Amino acid sequence: MRPAHQNNKKQPQNIGEKQMTARDEFFWLGEINKATLVINSRQGLLPMPIAEEAAKALREVLADGDADPTKRAKTYITFEPLMLKKADPVITLMHAGRSSQDMHATYRSAILRDHVLEVGDALNAVLETMTDLADKNRETVVPNYTNGVAAQPNSLAHYLLAFLAGFSRDAQKLRQFYVRLDRCPMGSTVLNGTCWPLDREAMCKRLGFEAVAENAYDATQIGQSDLPVEFASILTGICLHINVFLEDLMVQYAQARPWILLQEGGDNTYVSSAMPQKRNPGLVNNCRTESSSVIGEAQAEFFRAHNLQSGMIDPKNQTLNGALALHAVKVLTMFNRVLKALVINKDRALEELNSDWTASQEVADRLMKEYGVPFRIGHHAASHIVSYARANNILPLDFPYAKMQEIYKEVIEKEFPEGDPKFPMSEEEFREALNPVSIVHNRKTLGGPQPAELERMLKEQTAENHLNEQWVADKKAFIQSSLDKLNKEFETLGE
Secondary structure (H helix, E strand, C coil), X not given: CEECCCCCCCCXXXXXXXXXXXXXXXXXXXXXXXXXXXXXXXXXXXXXXXXHHHHHHHHHHHHHHHHCHHHCCCCHHHHHHHHHCCCCXXXXXXXXXXXXXXXXXXXXXXXXXXXXXXXXXXXXXXXXXXXXXXXXXXXXXXXXXXXXXXXXXXXXXXXXXXHHHHHHHHHHHHHHHHHHHCEECCCCCCXXXXXXXXXXXXXXXXXXXXXXXXXXXXXXXXXHHHHHHHHHHHHHHHHHHHHHHHHHHHHHHCCCCCCXXXXXXXXXXEXXXXXXXXXXXXXXXXXXXXXXXXXXXXXXXHHHHCCCCCCCCHHHCHHHHHHHHHHHHHHXXXXXXXXXXXXXXXXXXXXXXXXXXXXHHHHHHHHHHHHCCCHHHHHHHHHHHHHHHHHCCCCHHHCCHHHHHHHHHHHHHHHCCCCCCCCCCCHHHHHHHCCHHHHHHCCCCCCCCCHHHHHHHHHHHHHHHHHHHHHHHHHHHHHHHHHHHHXXXXXXXXX
């Protein structure tokens, strides 16, 4: 058995991740104030002397917050008094045409936007690891299951590509959701705008949003309720995919000789305190628990948003919404560790296939395709050989060809008397039909497990992974570039 590449060490945060960690409510209240001072002073809505005095006070408040976390105000009603301790009340003119409603809506959207990108990064890591695992297991033929019962042989790469398709849909949903989220509420004030001629487009541009949240009521009241719910739904879908995979893996741990399991040791497994033979898959158990917890927390988001008048605060809780996102990132990181810790025994997988009759449908398919035998008749013949084999403890590779001929003759004479009772397959062809590897290789279906289709789908998946990674990088860069430009403009005030 060969373990896949494993690296369970905590990876250092990159610069973008460090920046997002610091982008809390206090940070965004500071950026909103900077943009207000820059834009309104340039457009004559705020006299320059007042803007300069306010800028000086703002710099001091931000420096205090960076030095002492207890001074990082999370609401504007607590942020403004910090500035008033450092400047004359005349600076409150900067708040004309604003409200805590649109300011808080803006920082909630901005913070949730960062969380979407954090989830995107973690999901991209899973996509990359799973794609690599699929690429290495194109020729690994394994049993697949339906209704909890062994069904047909399949390439492990094809199985993994199925999960990659699911996770890729999750990534697409994140990108699509981001478009709806990336709308700036600033300037909508409480819910219907203001008599001040604010430049909402300028504010949007400086805060790194793609567009303005146009309807002022939607910007602060409706969207702020349904956007967190939509995000919770996407996180639920991700965790459902994770749990299905983990449960498939856990089925193997019930066997005495699994064909797939975690590499022993480290944080992957632990020895039972009472039973020396047990190597419990702790990493899988913990990942499943955390994933199920995210699903539960996501449902709480739905409950917080239901049966409310518009404008209520319940579903807008940034602490809870952010915790859900970070919990999902934790789960994805754990799941990536599971994938990297998998040990796959190709020979044992084939042995398990040959110990059951997962190839029996191929007999019926070939009888129909090559010899024109009605499928249901061929299916009944194959079913009879399975029943006989199990009753007599005969494995597929050992089934007597003469007995197959006998069973086929009985089925034809009873169910299809107009047919030829002679079994049309040669012994060699019969054996080939029960070979799991040849079954997988001979598939003709678009999207099947045959080598040519695996090659095509892996190439497409790799391209999709690159698109996802580039999308996250581009969005991070766009936000940071916008904020950098804002800070250069702000530096000119009061200096």
